[in-house]
Amino acid sequence: MRFVSTRGDAPELGFTDVLLAGLAADGGLYVPERWPELPDLSSATSYVDTAVAVIETFVGDDIAPDDLRTLCSDAYGTFRHAATCPLVQIDDRQWLLELFHGPTLAFKDVALQLVGRMFDHALAQRGERLTIVGATSGDTGSAAIDGVKGCDNVDIVILYPAGRTSDVQRRQMTTVDSPNAHAIAIDGNFDDCQDLVKAMFNDAAFRDEMRLSAVNSINWARVMAQVVYYVTASRALDGTSTFCVPTGNFGNVLAGWIAQRMGAPIADFIVASNSNDILTRFINDADMTAREVVPTLSPSMDIQVSSNFERLLFEMNGRDGGITAEQLGRFRSSGRLDVEADQRTDFIDGTFRAARYDDEATLAEIGRIHAETGMLVDPHTATGTAAARDLAGDRPVVSLATAHPAKFPDAVERATGVRPTLPPHLADLFDRPERTQTLPNDLATVQQFVRSVSRAG
Numbered sequence: 030m031r032f033v034s035t036r037g038d039a040p041e042l043g044f045t046d047v048l049l050a051g052l053a054a055d056g057g058l059y060v061p062e063r064w065p066e067l068p069d070l071s072s073a074t075s076y077v078d079t080a081v082a083v084i085e086t087f088v089g090d091d092i093a094p095d096d097l098r099t100l101c102s103d104a105y106g107t108f109r110h111a112a113t114c115p116l117v118q119i120d121d122r123q124w125l126l127e128l129f130h131g132p133t134l135a136f137k138d139v140a141l142q143l144v145g146r147m148f149d150h151a152l153a154q155r156g157e158r159l160t161i162v163g164a165t166s167g168d169t170g171s172a173a174i175d176g177v178k179g180c181d182n183v184d185i186v187i188l189y190p191a192g193r194t195s196d197v198q199r200r201q202m203t204t205v206d207s208p209n210a211h212a213i214a215i216d217g218n219f220d221d222c223q224d225l226v227k228a229m230f231n232d233a234a235f236r237d238e239m240r241l242s243a244v245n246s247i248n249w250a251r252v253m254a255q256v257v258y259y260v261t262a263s264r265a266l267d268g269t270s271t272f273c274v275p276t277g278n279f280g281n282v283l284a285g286w287i288a289q290r291m292g293a294p295i296a297d298f299i300v301a302s303n304s305n306d307i308l309t310r311f312i313n314d315a316d317m318t319a320r321e322v323v324p325t326l327s328p329s330m331d332i333q334v335s336s337n338f339e340r341l342l343f344e345m346n347g348r349d350g351g352i353t354a355e356q357l358g359r360f361r362s363s364g365r366l367d368v369e370a371d372q373r374t375d376f377i378d379g380t381f382r383a384a385r386y387d388d389e390a391t392l393a394e395i396g397r398i399h400a401e402t403g404m405l406v407d408p409h410t411a412t413g414t415a416a417a418r419d420l421a422g423d424r425p426v427v428s429l430a431t432a433h434p435a436k437f438p439d440a441v442e443r444a445t446g447v448r449p450t451l452p453p454h455l456a457d458l459f460d461r462p463e464r465t466q467t468l469p470n471d472l473a474t475v476q477q478f479v480r481s482v483s484r485a486g
């Protein structure tokens with residue numbers, strides 16, 4: 030399979046080159062040259078079987094079949110649930126797809142346990158090293174560090190917004206005792222961190238010197254690995270269901286859209302936002318105007334510029350990279366994205382619905398789920414179950430449980446009176462020493478730091 034850039038001005042690459050590049054040289058995001066059909070899954074009996082079959086359609090000959098199976102088995106062997114991503118029924122028509130059984134307790138592990146191993150595999154084969162730079166609003170950072178910690182060929186620098194993650198999220202990044210892992214607080218919000226990462230990629234000399242790569246969902250491999258759980262969940266439910274997705278950077282729900290496009294039996298998607306509701310405004314009111322990022326109880330969704338929307342926009346533009354680049358340039362300068370009415374009708378209507386929940390509504394939903402089922406859900410998941418409650422109607426609905434409640438114990442306790450506890454492997458998280466520093470929101474300073482720790486340059 031070959032991959033093309035959403036901005037139409039970068040070389041087409043094969044899978045491994047896309048994995049290692051992260052972002053395309055023209056600033057665009059790589060997507061497959063065409064969307065494949067789902068493979069025959071009749072003999073797939075486990076999550077790993079499905080993962081291998083689905084991922085093979087994108088990877089082609091770049092990873093030998095036996096190696097791909099080993100990478101998937103090892104990645105999902107780190108999960109604490111035998112089903113990897115279990116579906117739990119919570120009432121007559123609603124299911125939770127629990128994506129938080131990996132090492133860092135968030136859905137990011139599903140992709141990053143595999144992608145970390147794919148990096149190691151590809152770099153060992155090529156005898157190369159690289160430097161990963163990533164931005165996190167809390168979860169990608171710890172999952173990425175866990176995915177590559179101890180990996181000889183990789184140094185990783187993760188930028189997180191100072192004071193805007195939960196304590197558990199921060200400590201999961203800053204207490205990892207691995208010489209190749211660096212978690213840096215940035216004086217700014219997540220969008221600032223993401224802008225710094227993209228600016229480092231757009232500095233061609235720096236990018237080449239440091240051999241930069243990405244672990245955010247701008248890296249196609251992240252999205253690819255997330256397609257798999259939409260396939261397992263939609264096939265497990267006998268019929269066509271709605272998927273309700275707590276959304277920030279648009280990577281998760283985009284993976285669902287891709288699964289649907291490949292033939293998974295999915296009716297439509299509900300995008301759930303917190304007060305940072307740019308996507309909900311776009312879907313419901315055709316208004317994509319960036320506003321100030323507001324801190325909320327679901328900090329991983331505190332995002333205004335959703336990177337992966339670019340991949341959908343590319344499709345909305347009939348895969349015209351020039352138009353996509355021009356539109357995004359205007360969005361950058363004016364803070365407003367304008368999309369033709371007929372493009373919205375074709376791509377949004379009937380496929381995406383959306384709803385927004387502020388902190389008060391989120392707490393109320395955590396309380397309601399607890400009262401009705403005895404289950405604790407985290408604030409991100411709660412925006413999704415609230416949206417499912419309000420919008421799904423009679424159709425079966427799968428709400429994605431994107432994080433473990435113990436990552437956000439204060440909010441969960443406030444809503445239910447019950448303080449969720451961390452699983453045993455993280456029980457001493459608050460006793461571990463932290464290793465971090467704060468840097469200003471300044472490209473040159475951050476580049477200097479990256480240069481000082483990278484062994485690829």
Ligand SMILES: Cc1ncc(COP(=O)(O)O)c(C=O)c1O
Pocket residue numbers: 135136167168169246275276277278279280281282329330409410431432
């Ligand atoms: C717990 C949690 N829920 C939801 C989201 C939003 O997902 P996405 O950015 O893929 O839209 C994130 C961050 O990505 C997250 O960490």
Ligand SMILES: N[C@@H](CCOP(=O)(O)O)C(=O)O
Pocket residue numbers: 164165166167168169170244245246247277278280329330336
């Ligand atoms: N919510 C994310 C933000 C980054 O998203 P990504 O999917 O592009 O890595 C986080 O937790 O860091």
